[in-house]
Amino acid sequence: MTFNVLMYHEFREQGDVDVLNPSTISVAQDYQDALPTVLFSYINNFKLQMEFLKSEGYHTLMLQEIKDFYEKGIQLPEKSVLLTFDDAFQSVHKYAYPILKELQFHAVSFVVLGWLSQEKKIFDTTVSLVMSKAELEEMKDVFEFANHTTNLHKRYSDGTTEMQRTSLQELKEDLVICGKYVNHPDIFAYPFGIFSSEDTKRLAEINIQYAFTTVPGVNTKSTPLLELHRDTVMLDCTLEEFKIIVERGTRR
Template sequence: MSFNVLMYHEFRESGDFDSTKPSSISVAQQYQDALPTVLFSYLENFKAQMDYLKTEGYHTLTLQEIKDFYEKGADLPEKSVLLTFDDAFQSVHKYAYPILKEYGFHAVCFVVLGWLSQETQSFDPNRSIVMSQQELEKMQDVFECANHTTYLHMRYTNGTTEMQAASLEELKKDLMICGEYVDVPDVFAYPFGIYQSNDVKRLAESGIRYAFTTLPGVNTKETPLLELHRDTVTLNCTIEEFKTIVERGKDK
């Protein structure tokens, strides 16, 4: 038995988006970066993907169901998928949330607590703006939130991250602060998908029990709990490509 995990970030209507250049992020923390366009999804493609899941009778998993699968030997529905959305960008609230709610789907948002603003900003398709806490909390009927650090979601030009540079005590404190805000504090997603074996060890020492990578593939009972797989749903992902992702490994 196995399950698939899908990863999304940002959404745009096709006419509102320049796919030739990265999108500058706007976050409450003093940090500047740009989101690669490959991590976006067009609204019409996302609708088609969710419609496919609904039509084919897919079950959208909760994190508790994942825990029960590993800890209690519970079965998962044959057609099941975990929907994850990283960083809490405004477009998730504007575009993805209404569709998920209409279909009765469940999803997970990996939250960088220090990125959330105190006041809601106007939506700007030319920037990747992170939600306010109020916007995020309005989605609680669909989304549960998990840990994506408080202030350690930053990367350096040498390919490492602030999470890796932090001391163990700094990491523990940062994860604890975010954990006090999110619904599921012991479930984590690696910032930018960057990690090494020592990071896995440090997460375990910090009380994280499950961690999601950006490495594609299905998850089985043998998959290490701190190196769970996720498939990125990329820009212009066709419905045939999407089917291939969600159907892979379903008979295992």
């Protein structure tokens, strides 16, 4: 049995994305970065993608089902897919959440706790704004939350991340703080998808049980639990391209 994991970040209406320039992120933490526009999705495409999943009878997984699959040998429903949304951008609340709720889908938000603001800000299409805690919690009827660090979601010009540069004790303390807020403290997504074999060893030492990468492909019983695959749904992904991605996961 196999299953797919889909990864989304930001959403916009057609015409609201500057495809030539990355989008400046706006977070509560003192950190400057920009999101590549390839990680955006047009909301009309996303709606078509989700309606396809619904019409074809796909089951949107919850994280406990993933745990039960690996730990207890419980089979997943036919046509299972895990929907994941990284970084808790405000556009997820504005655009994606209503669609998921209407279709009665489940989804996962990988939360950078230190990025969440205390007060809601006005939505602005010219920046990638991370939502407030209150906005995130308004989505609890659809979303469950998992660990994406508290303050370690930073990258450097040499291709490393703050998660990799910090000591094992500091990493543990950071993930414990985020873990107290999210539903699944032992389920993690690597910042920017960057990881090495040393990182998987360190996560195992501090009792992280599952970690999601940005390496595409299906997940099977033999997939290493700290190297689970995710397929990025990129900007302007056509329905035909989307079908190819998700149908890989239905092959038994």
